[in-house]
Amino acid sequence: MYRIKTLNKISSAGLAHLDPSRFQVGDDLENEDGILVRSAPMQDYPFPASLRAIARAGAGTNNIPIDRCSQSGIVVFNTPGANANAVKELVIAAMLIASRDVVGGVDWVQEQAHTPGVEVAAAVEKGKSAFVGPELYRKTLGVIGLGAIGALVCNIALDLGMDVYGYDPYLSVDAALRLDRHVHVVHNVDELYKVADYVTIHVPYNSSTKDTINAEAISKMKGQVRILNLARGGLVNDDDMIEALESGRVAKYVTDFPDDKITTVKNVIALPHLGASTPESEENCAVMAVRQLRDYLINGNITNSVNLPNVSQEWSGMSRLCMIHKNVPAMLTRIMGVLSDENINVENMTNKSKGDYAYTMVDVDTRITDKVADELRTISNMIRVRVLNH
DSSP states (O other), rough: OOEEEEEOOOOOOTTTTTTTEEEEESSSSSSSSSSHHHHSOOOTOOOOTTOEEESSSOOOOTTTHHHHHHHHOEEOOTTTTTTHHHHHHHHHHHHHHHHHHHHHHHHHHHHHHTTTOOOHHHHHHGGGGGGOOEEEEEEEEEEOOOOOHHHHHHHHHHTTTTTEEEOOOEEEHHHHHSSSSSSSEEHHHHHHHHHEEEEEEEESSTTTTSSSSSSHHHHHTTTEEEEEEOOOOOGBBBHHHHHHHHSSEEEEESSSSSTTTTTTTEEEEOSSSOOSSSSHHHHHHHHHHHHHHHHHHHHHOOSSSSSSSSOOOOSSSEEEEEEEEEEEEEETHHHHHHHTTTTOOOEEEEEEEEEEEEEEEESSOOOHHHHHHHHHSSSTTTTEEEEEEE
């Protein structure tokens, strides 16, 4: 029986994929084998020795201590693309409210309605010109980051009649194939800044992407540009954005990550982190997270891990060894040496690495004894050894 602890409310659509005869699920379990989480902070979470995997029902994993997980042999999963449609739709809404002062207009109409003696219909006809804004049609959108969300944003912007420029230094073949051929993919982000009326960013947050949108970047953009950040707060430097808004170089800034500094600044439209807040997105993320966690615990397969390589193979033996280890020379030789000394025949093997860590999966034609498993655990740079039986 696998014990799965939930640190946030997880959609029942996802939890339904955990067979109650094999999985115990709850928010108060101890000695858990797996964790399902959304936004709960885990930086100081004490890992029990039993913990093997954490699945984040969402794309960002900033709330999870990835390095500590890797060192402990804990696989961390996320769900890229599961919330992409929800974010894409909000990007379109954000572009519209950054152009047409819908938010200000709605607030103003409410003020008129609550002002004694004001006839709303007449006031609206007289005052509506204060909320005029440009159309999206034939304007240029610059999309930074062409992953699952960025690609959808590019394609729907084309449908709106926009000219679209995309930039992604790590553009994969799969991502490129998702893009409409009419998207102008540039290899220097400055080319995008130079032409875009709207800039939207869709990259993960890390040390290399922090403050991607800063004073230098903004200085290369067109005047009166409208900037959208529905990805992560730290991607945009608040101080530089405030200065650009006050100077008028940036016309509007829409952020899904309000804080005390940026929220009340004029021409900032602050949303309450609505990017993936749809029932459809929450279900999609939960289902994907649960399936990945389940497949790893039962079969040892890894899909969409942020700290270990993707490894998957069909069962071809009686037992399966799943080994997380440092990505150093001679590990396979040592592993095979232990199995050879015990006269264990290997049916199938997969080995892949990701950065400093590697994952080796070995199917064998006999049951693995505790003695063999313990010998493998003594190999230098071995982090975790799991034995699964078919």
